[in-house]
Amino acid sequence: MGYGIPKGWGLPQIKHGIGVEHMEYETSASGGQLSIRLKGEFTFADNEQFQAMAKSILESSLKNVSLDFSGLDFIDSAALSMLLVMRESCAKQRKNLSLCNSAGRVKEVLDEMKFSKFIRTKN
Amino acid sequence: MKAYLCHDPISGALVKAALLQGTDGVPEEQLLPSQSDRACDLLFVHQQDLTPEVLSTYQFSQLVEVDQHFSINSFKSALQPRSPSLLQFNVSSPCAYQHRLAKLFLQQLEQQNNELTAIVGHDFDLPLHEAITNATIHGNLELDSGFSDLESMELFYKSVAQRLADPGFASRRVVVAASLQGRHIQFSVTDEGRGHALQTLTKNQQDTPHGRGLMLMSGHSESLKFDDGGRTSKIAFRYEE
Numbered sequence: 500m501g502y503g504i505p506k507g508w509g510l511p512q513i514k515h516g517i518g519v520e521h522m523e524y525e526t527s528a529s530g531g532q533l534s535i536r537l538k539g540e541f542t543f544a545d546n547e548q549f550q551a552m553a554k555s556i557l558e559s560s561l562k563n564v565s566l567d568f569s570g571l572d573f574i575d576s577a578a579l580s581m582l583l584v585m586r587e588s589c590a591k592q593r594k595n596l597s598l599c600n601s602a603g604r605v606k607e608v609l610d611e612m613k614f615s616k617f618i619r620t621k622n
Numbered sequence: 623m624k625a626y627l628c629h630d631p632i633s634g635a636l637v638k639a640a641l642l643q644g645t646d647g648v649p650e651e652q653l654l655p656s657q658s659d660r661a662c663d664l665l666f667v668h669q670q671d672l673t674p675e676v677l678s679t680y681q682f683s684q685l686v687e688v689d690q691h692f693s694i695n696s697f698k699s700a701l702q703p704r705s706p707s708l709l710q711f712n713v714s715s716p717c718a719y720q721h722r723l724a725k726l727f728l729q730q731l732e733q734q735n736n737e738l739t740a741i742v743g744h745d746f747d748l749p750l751h752e753a754i755t756n757a758t759i760h761g762n763l764e765l766d767s768g769f770s771d772l773e774s775m776e777l778f779y780k781s782v783a784q785r786l787a788d789p790g791f792a793s794r795r796v797v798v799a800a801s802l803q804g805r806h807i808q809f810s811v812t813d814e815g816r817g818h819a820l821q822t823l824t825k826n827q828q829d830t831p832h833g834r835g836l837m838l839m840s841g842h843s844e845s846l847k848f849d850d851g852g853r854t855s856k857i858a859f860r861y862e863e
Contacts, residue, residue, distance in 0.1 A: 517674055518722030518729075543755055544720070546779045553772055575751055576835035580767065584775050608748070611841055612834055 520572070522548050526555060532563040538570030543577030553585055562594050569600035574608055586618050597621055624701065625662040627671055627680075636671055638662070638680075664700070669717065677726060681734050687713040691793035707799040708735055716786050718758040718796040724751035727798050745842045746809070746859060752835040753811040753855045754798060761813030761853060762794035806844065807861040810854055817851030 522545040523538045535552060556564055566582075568574075582598075589596040597619040601609050606622070614620065624641040638659075665682040669689040684707075686700045691714060700712055709731050711723065724747055759765050763785040769775040785791040794814040801808050840846040845858045 516720040516722060517672070517677075518725045519720075520722070540722070542722075542751070543759070544722075546775070550772070550776060573748070575748065575755065576838050577755065577767070579834055580769070581775065584769065584772055587770065588772050604748070608838065612837070 516544065519544060521545055522571075522578075524548070524552050528559070528561060531561060532565055533559050533561040534565045534567060536567040536570055540573035541571055541578040541581075542573070542575045545578065546581065549578075549581045549585075553588060556585070556594070557588055557592060564589060564594050564596045566596070566598045567600050568598060568605055569602060571601065571605045572603065574605045579608075579612060579614065582614075583617060595619070623662040624664040624666075626666040627668065627676065636676070638665075641666070666697075666700070669714070672717070672721075677730055678733065682709075683707070684710040684712065685730075687711075687717045689714040689716065689792075691789050693793075696793075696795070705799075705801070707801045710797060710799040712795055712797045715758050715762045715792050715794050715796060718754055718762075719782070719786060722751075723754050723796075723798065724748075727800070731800055746807075749839045749841065749843055749846075749857050750798070750809050750811070752839045753809065753857060754796060756835055756839075756855070757796050757811045757813035757815075757853075760818075761815035762796065763791050764815055802861070803858075805861055806858045808856055808858040810856045812850065812854040815853060817853045818848070819852060 520539040522541040525536045525538075527534050527536075533556065535556070541549075586596055598609070598614075599621040601620070601622060609615070609620065626639045626641050627636055628639050629635065630637045641664075660679055661681040663682065664684045664686065665680055666686045666688055667676060669687055672687055684700075684704070704710065709727065711727055711730075713721075713723065717723070727750065728746055759767065759782065763782060765778065765781055765785065767778055769778045797810075797812040799810045799812075801810075836846075839855065839857060843857045843859050845856075847856050848854065849856060
């Protein structure tokens with residue numbers, strides 16, 4: 500039969516993570532506010548989606564930005580760091596960033612980390 | 623039984639082969655005639671064959687993911703006796719980074735242990751996920767995530783991608799294990815990085831934007847400690863049915 504080691508070389512990289520529910524977002528604008536609703540799980544694996552989301556926020560002319568967490572099921576420390584980077588970027592453009600509608604374990608994490616000290620939070 | 627999932631050269635189907643001790647010490651594999659036996663002690667699976675279907679089909683004490691960096695020494699190391707555990711995943715750094723490993727591990731643990739119910743819950747999932755992330759990014763890839771703006775954040779994640787493609791870093795393994803000790807369930811996560819001397823969290827860390835991973839690891843646990851020079855984190859929870 501032969502040993503399996505030589506067959507291991509040259510394997511393609513993992514294309515799709517299993518168990519991963521990548522963060523998705525929907526953008527809408529109304530009443531002078533840019534609203535972004537996040538869905539799924541927000542983790543370190545979502546850095547590309549986050550960068551795209553940040554770009555759309557910073558390129559928008561609207562000064563008030565609200566991140567709606569009602570569709571988020573899970574958030575990790577890497578995502579919290581990304582949100583703080585968003586805060587800094589918004590502050591440089593004098594945009595007002597806020598979070599709202601977190602629930603379940605996402606809300607528990609934000610409360611445990613006292614995240615409202617860093618980003619305005621409404622629920 | 624030590625087994626290896628491979629593709630039958632005749633049918634192309636994914637089948638289980640037993641790993642037998644060869645005469646020269648190098649393991650040999652022998653295709654098993656029957657697919658009825660889904661249980662084994664140690665199961666090697668190629669990276670591209672690691673799917674939800676495989677995880678739900680087979681029962682094992684230890685799963686070893688084989689990627690392109692896996693060597694003969696990696697095989698021999700995986701075959702070494704380890705501390706008894708309910709379940710163990712031994713995976714590459716790219717696998718730990720790209721799959722939602724904590725969730726998969728907990729699902730497998732619940733699936734294979736009838737006496738453990740409601741394992742897949744936020745109390746275990748987030749701390750274990752943080753421990754695996756730390757082991758992969760800070761341990762094996764030796765990267766510090768102290769970015770403060772979008773530009774440095776982008777550079778950080780580019781460094782992550784570069785190191786995941788560098789065999790010197792990507793070949794390092796992450797081992798996740800669970801064991802029951804009385805009414806406590808303990809998860810351990812081991813990396814092959816340089817380790818660290820951190821033992822406790824300081825007040826300063828609680829007020830800074832970064833470094834919250836350790837706080838989330840310890841938040842719901844009974845204890846969090848580090849062994850092996852910081853390469854192994856052990857998180858213990860009181861287990862309630």
